[in-house]
Amino acid sequence: MASDESDLDLLPEYCRYRDDGCEFADSCLNCPFPDCIYAQPGGRQQWLKRLRDREVLKLFTVQGKGARELAVMFGVSQRTIQRILKRARDESTPKIKTHGG
Numbered sequence: 001m002a003s004d005e006s007d008l009d010l011l012p013e014y015c016r017y018r019d020d021g022c023e024f025a026d027s028c029l030n031c032p033f034p035d036c037i038y039a040q041p042g043g044r045q046q047w048l049k050r051l052r053d054r055e056v057l058k059l060f061t062v063q064g065k066g067a068r069e070l071a072v073m074f075g076v077s078q079r080t081i082q083r084i085l086k087r088a089r090d091e092s093t094p095k096i097k098t099h100g101g
Contacts (some may be wrong), residue, residue, distance in 0.1 A: 053084045060085060 022038065025031040037043035037081070052074060059065040067081040074081070 053088070056081060056084050057088050 003015075019027045019029065021027040021030065024033070024037070028036070033047075036049050040046075043052070050083045056070055056074065059070060065073070067078045071078045
């Protein structure tokens with residue numbers, strides 16, 4: 001517990017803390033992300049999944065790897081690979097707007 005009430009709400013310039021960073025940067029000031037991925041629930045996990053998905057797509061499109069091979073490489077099911085590929089296909093397909101709907 002703090003020694004007196006004023007110690008509880010100091011301005012940042014009067015606080016001392018170690019900026020140890022994280023696995024992605026040696027300090028918060030050198031972080032490559034615009035917003036801290038740890039500030040959002042599941043932020044790190046979402047970022048890692050997006051990174052994995054981009055790598056899956058690259059190997060599929062550039063190197064012609066199949067779903068089975070990619071599943072083994074990434075330690076996921078073939079169905080997960082198929083979902084990644086479908087999501088990428090759906091996101092790249094232009095959406096057609098209809099009148100009245």
